[in-house]
Amino acid sequence: MENNVLKWLKNIFLFSPKEPKYRFVLDDANNQDDNGGTDTSRQAKKDTEAKNGTQPKDEDKVSGRKAKNGKRTVVDGVKQPIPINEMNEKKREKKDSSANALFIDTSINVNLEYIKQRYSADINGDFVIREFKVIVMNKDYSVFICFFDGLVDTIVVNMSIIQPLMTLSTLPVNTKDQTVRDVVYNHLIPQSQIKICRTYQEVVDEVNFGGLGIFIDGLDVAFACDVKGWEHRNVEQPTSELNIRGPKESFNEINRKNSALIRKIIKDENLIVEDILVGERSKTPCSMVYIKNLANDSLVREVRRRIKSIKIAYLRDAGELEQFLEDSPYLPAPQMLLTERPDRVASYLSEGRVGIIVHGSPFAIVVPVTFFNLIHSPEDYYLRYPYATFLRLIRILGILFTLLLPSFYLAVTNYHHEMLPTDLLLAIASAREKVPFPTVISIFIMEIAFELIREAGIRIPGPIGPTLSIVGALILGQAAVAANLVSPILIIVVALTAIGSFAIPDFSLGYSFRALRFIYIILASFAGLLGISLGIFIHLLVLVHAKSFGVPFMVPFAPKTSGTRTNVILKTPLWKEEDRPDFINPKDIKQQAHISRGWLKRRGGANADETEDKDR
């Protein structure tokens, strides 16, 4: 207990730097090796250290998301004890690897027994095993297939697997000098995706995800076919990012369909969809999507490294993956963009960013992202330039209202009375005559009431939901005024704040501002405008300090990069956007020709035409 207090005091006063040793910096010139490089080099370093007998430093013992080398350190000839969790982990790895190493037996009965035992087939109700016979090269072999009912498309199973195996062997086909395996693989299973598996683990992995395992007597390999066909949601309208112009498709929960939606927009063979499995039990397939000759190599490597090094049991959703991948979990702003719209992901990919699709989640992650990307909406691109600029200004106003309006009101009416016009001040004073609470308490009551209404409104079923929340808010406000709990001007302030928070396009950023405004209210209540400036200062400091995958969060303003700056706050016309954002360091910075509207250049013509037009 004392040690804990001492440690905590030391932490505060000595500020022992606990930053990760490896701070990723997004660079043009990258001298790094491949993703395994860091591990192998450290391994090599440790080997040399062990050889020379030097004492290993403490940092090597730090556990984290770095890959372990599984080696026990030796000091003074005595093996150092390792903590218990490390020991358990090692045991688990050994067990998994032992299970992984099991090869498929040639005898079908052994395979059948193994599969039955592995899947607990007598208890598992939806696990199906079908045994039948196939004729290959005029010889009878017994076959069994195994799959999960409900995960497979039964029509495909029947038509493409069972029927051909049972009947197709009667067709005359040249099978001279071919093994049974080749004959079956090449002629007998007309299914587009088949994998030849040597170990049980591969078959099990496939069957668990909607595949089908085929075991043939006498073969030491099994076939795993992809016959996925479960019930899923169709492609619908996005629920959280509504727009008027532009496409209205949104992702659904299957990662292949999601990547297809992106491919439909970027028809480029350089668009790479890399699969990574995350989570030991859930084995969620995640896909890294990027354009190979645009995205920065070190960025791609870093994303891949981070995803691959996640060791958890179960991954639920893209939101969870975001929390595992982000640079600073305590920052009050999101460092990745989660979006439901394929058109948005596609436009970010074509700027050189990397997208991550998670199976089972209709949200895709886009990295790296800056603060200003979070306040953009895709509709800015689909609208004409003057309206888009106007909309952006209104959105910025909405953000300022959400964060600062209640605290500003509090500071002005409690500390800086001379700032208000006299009429307004007398009106406020007269309205406050009947209210028993101080302004701070009134603000807190109303804000918390609105937050409750908003939270409850999500859960009320059916069409009553939104209506009830609006009506509830109105009635609550009106009743509060009539009961003299709050002054009417306060209702307007709180309502404007709530409306402003709906103007923030990004859901996560909206939450962050909604949470932070309470801190601003507290600051304003005890130091007025000075408190608000302190709050803004510290907030900005923290935001400017943050990085999202090596890109500083407030670029292009915080480090002043080259390139246009107007496009992040206001909008430049589309035909002027010649460069991709250069803080992502893509491989090709030009995305448009200097004159992107070719029709502006007149085709030939005598001089008379031009002068006549100009003189008009």
Place this chain on the structure above:
Amino acid sequence: MVILIVFSMSGCFDSIEADEMAFVVSLGIDKGSSGNLILTFLVAVPISIGVGGEIGEVEKSTTIITVEAPTINGAVSIVNTLLSKRISFSHAKLVLISKELAQEGVEKYINALIRFREFRPTMFIAISRDKAEEFLKAVKPVLEINPAKFFEMFMVSYKHTGYSPRSELETFYLKMECTCNQPVAALLDINDVSDSSEFERILSEAEIDEDSTIEGDYKAGEIPIISDTKSSNMGLAVFRGDKMVGEMDGREALSYLMVTGDLGLVYYSLPDPEEGRKYMPGDFTGTEIEKNYISLRLGMARKPSIKVKIKDDRPIISVSVFLEGDILSVDSDQDYSVGEELTKLENYASEHIRKNIYEFLVKTRDEFKSDICATGKPVKKTFLYWDDWVAFKWMDKYEKAEFNVDVKVLIRRSGIMTKNIPMSLLKGKDK
């Protein structure tokens, strides 16, 4: 985290709710006994002004407190023992100093007003011809409920009447501390007339410089007007240093605004250059000459220019004023809107105004001996060293100054009628 907790428990020292303060709208300073001051506070009552106030309860929108104390802030302490709310001056609109105090010197009060943070520099300052207490008691705004708004608009009326100067606190203080300027303040008084039959007596009591009394030729308190609002703002109080040395009436305030360049857009009546027609009144006691007037709306065409030449240690000050205006009404049959009649009118108006300005300047030089129009500024610009300027002593030299005034009036348009065909032409004379 401990620090945060400690902070939030330290409380909010300066946090004052809007309904814990009593806002003083106007402050009046009078002379009390044995060096004390009598201070009058006109305090706004928010509840009758804000949400839920009814128009009929105008009297209740303010409350008056009068107290005697040695200093302003001493008086505030006394009042705070009486009132439930704390007095706050941050929305005070007007400070009224009585004439007897002003004649003794206002510097100490102005310094107090400037130094204290709550008084805003854009607050108005005025001199009350009677006691400030009486004035503030008689203030009863009829067109608004909010007394602060009343004062704000009341004191800015110089922009469209021209009969009072611009007298904000900071301008007053700047002029007081300037080496080449003297301050002026607005003149306020209660106008207590009950019946229009008293108008003749009032007009004859006021100082007139011609046999026709044109509007503005009187000071506040002597105005022939009856209304529910008894407060009047006309004329200006002339200071030398920080002591008040005299008053000027409305017309002279108009000349002051013209010379300093603060004129807004004012209505100006001048007598017709032609003699009016004779007519016979009912009881044949003789013929009277009808008095005809021309009404103009004047504004500044350009900023006035002041040039000063020093000859034999006397400054010769040349003031050029450029005015432009519209004809609003013409009483006689003459058509002044075109041709040489127009030029005649312009010349006549220029001469009339020039005479007014000249007399005004002579009055400041001889009677008050104070340079309120800041005619010393061009002189100051010819100096290179501060000590030389201080040794020059402009204020003493002003008493020997000579004036050359040049006024140019240009009539631009004449209302919505280009010419007026007189009835006598159509129907014959004397009908």
Place this chain on the structure above:
Amino acid sequence: MQMKQKIKIGNFEALCLLINMFCSKLILDFPRYVSEDGGTASWLLVLLISIVVFVVFTFLARIYKKFSDKDILDVAKLAFGEPGKIIAGLLFMLQFLYLVTIVVREFAEDIKVISLTTTPISIIISLFCIGMLTGAFLGIETLCRINALAVPVLSAAFIFILLLSIPRFDSSKIAPWLGPGPAVLIKKAIPNISAYSELTTLLFIIPYLNDKGNYVSIGKYAILASGFFFTVGTLTYTLVYQYPMSTEFFLPLYQLARSIAIGRFLSRIEAIFILVWASSAFLYLSSGLYFVTYMFKKSFGLQTRKPLLIPFTILIFSIAMIPENLYSALRLKMGYYRNYAWIITIIVPLFLVTAASVRAKIERRNKSDEAKSQ
């Protein structure tokens, strides 16, 4: 192979850092004591000192060229070895410590006069200290970035306040044109050069700049821009409030902002002023505290800088509470600091750099002598 995190500061960010460090005194009381010294020609005085500092800086940059990737403490080490580095570091650190302490006290007093009148000054100073601590904790790169964000906004607000005062200008207020006379102006210009005493920050951030020769242009632009702001600010202040009166106000620019009244409604805009001014204060103080701890660390060769933050903050807090009233606090600044700070800013770096280059020349001559003799 691990990549070491290197601090990189861009040009615009360094420029904004310097501008903020120079110009936050404009918001405090710079126009007032320049008015006391220069009378009606205070803006001429300011122009004069800006030109002088510009010329001196150009000269310093030329002789600094040999050491263009070292900061001033390394140069001191080259000149006089370890003890030289320690003494120079302590000297600069004391200057900055003094500056930060006085400025904290002044800002707190200003806030007390303007808005939070009953709050005890210890609480206001501790509020400033919290902001200062957070800023200095997060490092110079973050500070420079937030300067690059904030300084354009702050200067736009400042120019806005100046523009709105134009109706009250009166050109006769800066006449007589030469004020107390050129002799007095020149004599008073020397202590006023301390207005640019934060120039030493440039000498410390040289190793972190992107392109090694850039510090010259950054310094020149910073002096030019600050000179412009100083001159325009002082000129506006004198044009509105004439000479003997301009020495009376405690916060000159605040008074200027208070009297802006356009119509009945838009008349109370000093709220913008409080925000601008508090942000400038936080930026200045965080940078100051960062440099104090950085100099301490560098001159004694310590490993980490961050553990020094809390002790120095407590030290600054305690020292800021020492002056008993506003008058003695101001006297510290105007009396002592202004008279001697220019020595530390200008004379000491010149001295160190010349000493280092002389020594380098001697060593080179010795080496070539040895090489010849062998």
